[in-house]
Amino acid sequence: MDRIRIVGGQRLNGTIPISGAKNATLPLMIASLLTADTLVLENVPRLADVRLLQHILGNHGVDVMIAGKRPGEPDNAGQTLHISAKNIVDTTAPYDLVSRMRASFWVIAPLVARMGEARVSMPGGCAIGTRPVDLLIMALEQLGAEIEIDGGYVVARARKGLRGGAIKFPKVTVSGTHVAVMAAALANGTTVIDNAACEPEIGDVADCLNKMGARISGAGTPRIVIEGVAKLNGARHAVLPDRIETGTYAMAVAMTGGDVLLQNTRPELLQAGLDVLVEAGVGITPTNEGIRVSRNGSALRPVAVTTQPFPGFPTDLQAQLMALMTRARGTSHITETIFENRFMHVQELARLGARIHLDGERATIEGVEKLKGAPVMATDLRASVSLVIAALAAEGETMVNRVYHLDRGFERLEAKLGACGAVIERISG
Ligand code: EPZ
Numbered sequence: 001m002d003r004i005r006i007v008g009g010q011r012l013n014g015t016i017p018i019s020g021a022k023n024a025t026l027p028l029m030i031a032s033l034l035t036a037d038t039l040v041l042e043n044v045p046r047l048a049d050v051r052l053l054q055h056i057l058g059n060h061g062v063d064v065m066i067a068g069k070r071p072g073e074p075d076n077a078g079q080t081l082h083i084s085a086k087n088i089v090d091t092t093a094p095y096d097l098v099s100r101m102r103a104s105f106w107v108i109a110p111l112v113a114r115m116g117e118a119r120v121s122m123p124g125g126c127a128i129g130t131r132p133v134d135l136l137i138m139a140l141e142q143l144g145a146e147i148e149i150d151g152g153y154v155v156a157r158a159r160k161g162l163r164g165g166a167i168k169f170p171k172v173t174v175s176g177t178h179v180a181v182m183a184a185a186l187a188n189g190t191t192v193i194d195n196a197a198c199e200p201e202i203g204d205v206a207d208c209l210n211k212m213g214a215r216i217s218g219a220g221t222p223r224i225v226i227e228g229v230a231k232l233n234g235a236r237h238a239v240l241p242d243r244i245e246t247g248t249y250a251m252a253v254a255m256t257g258g259d260v261l262l263q264n265t266r267p268e269l270l271q272a273g274l275d276v277l278v279e280a281g282v283g284i285t286p287t288n289e290g291i292r293v294s295r296n297g298s299a300l301r302p303v304a305v306t307t308q309p310f311p312g313f314p315t316d317l318q319a320q321l322m323a324l325m326t327r328a329r330g331t332s333h334i335t336e337t338i339f340e341n342r343f344m345h346v347q348e349l350a351r352l353g354a355r356i357h358l359d360g361e362r363a364t365i366e367g368v369e370k371l372k373g374a375p376v377m378a379t380d381l382r383a384s385v386s387l388v389i390a391a392l393a394a395e396g397e398t399m400v401n402r403v404y405h406l407d408r409g410f411e412r413l414e415a416k417l418g419a420c421g422a423v424i425e426r427i428s429g
Contacts, residue, residue: 008371016249028237029083031209042236184228262293274291303332308338348376372395
């Protein structure tokens with residue numbers, strides 16, 4: 001199993017190219033099931049989750065072709081996927097695949113919408129909480145699907161096709177909104193989704209679906225209206241920049257000090273996150289090319305932050321902010337409201353010398369003078385990268401174990417940080 005070795009204490013200076021968003025790529029790949037034509041996705045990040053989803057879609061008969069690098073194209077350019085779901089050979093998504101990646105459960109929506117049936121394993125719990133799928137099922141039922149739970153599988157049927165309906169989510173859910181939008185795109189009639197998630201990835205998927213011939217308006221707001229169409233076509237779409245990768249590197253620079261341009265990204269994708277960094281004393285300057293992040297000499301100020309659905313502070317940056325605040329001058333408070341168990345990084349940060357007290361959903365972080373390197377590991381992607389951020393500022397060597405979590409969501413992490421002066425290497429085996 002690979003590990004990452006980091007020797008802390010170097011400032012970061014230079015440029016970090018930001019990749020396409022993992023959490024847009026996955027639903028976009030799944031949306032390819034809605035059409036018999038080819039969907040071309042550009043700016044796709046090279047991630048373990050993308051490869052795994054490719055494998056999962058292959059099981060349904062989807063053909064994915066990865067275009068080669070064009071002459072003169074830089075190594076860090078995203079890849080282009082040509083995805084064809086011309087022949088869907090199987091409408092079952094088995095347990096051994098769905099349990100490896102929760103988002104693959106979302107295939108239920110395009111499969112039932114296009115094929116009239118889907119049999120998809122329930123994903124089960126995961127490291128960050130129980131994560132039920134009741135609201136996804138509710139949305140499909142509102143569109144006329146008949147749902148049965150059978151042997152750990154959700155079986156959805158709509159022999160005569162789905163019909164438009166009213167879906168009101170009792171809480172904001174990204175997965176529920178993706179599923180509702182994809183299913184409603186091919187339903188007969190109009191669907192109105194209220195209390196929809198407003199995350200930029202929802203807007204990106206809706207943009208792509210509209211290029212495919214869907215009629216979706218209001219994506220990115222709490223009310224989305226979808227006029228169903230009988231058929232969708234192929235399209236070409238470039239994945240939007242990864243706002244969580246952007247925020248993660250912004251926090252890494254804030255942690256070490258230095259001056260880095262985060263290239264190919266946009267501030268409006270993570271304004272709440274950038275506002276918190278400014279409050280902490282970090283320099284944030286939007287430029288034509290991306291976002292410049294700098295901290296030179298000044299101490300970090302403590303902050304009080306609560307995670308919220310977009311446009312609030314994202315839960316996917318909570319662990320990284322906590323790592324940063326371990327070095328603030330004073331006491332910070334972070335409240336996690338999205339997932340009930342997303343604090344696994346706390347004990348590992350403590351191994352590096354952090355002082356964090358947990359009380360239910362609230363963490364109190366007392367800033368310390370210095371962190372000291374140690375062997376650490378984490379059980380999810382964002383928690384793992386928070387340990388990398390802490391390690392970059394820790395004295396001596398930190399060994400981050402279970403690197404496969406990082407590989408699920410961060411493309412060439414050690415190369416991107418190494419190019420800016422971090423002492424970081426992957427140790428294979
Ligand atoms: C997406 O997960 C992201 N995953 C997560 O990214 C992210 O943390 C999360 O949204 C919140 O922003 C992808 O996009 C692939 P939700 P999702 O449905 O869609 C509850 C990462 O590290 N809920 O918005 O699964 C749920 O338990 C990750 O990249 C129900 O109760 O999140 C949670 O408390 C991990 N019933 C809340 O809603 C349901 O049927 C929000 O979940 C569905 C959700």
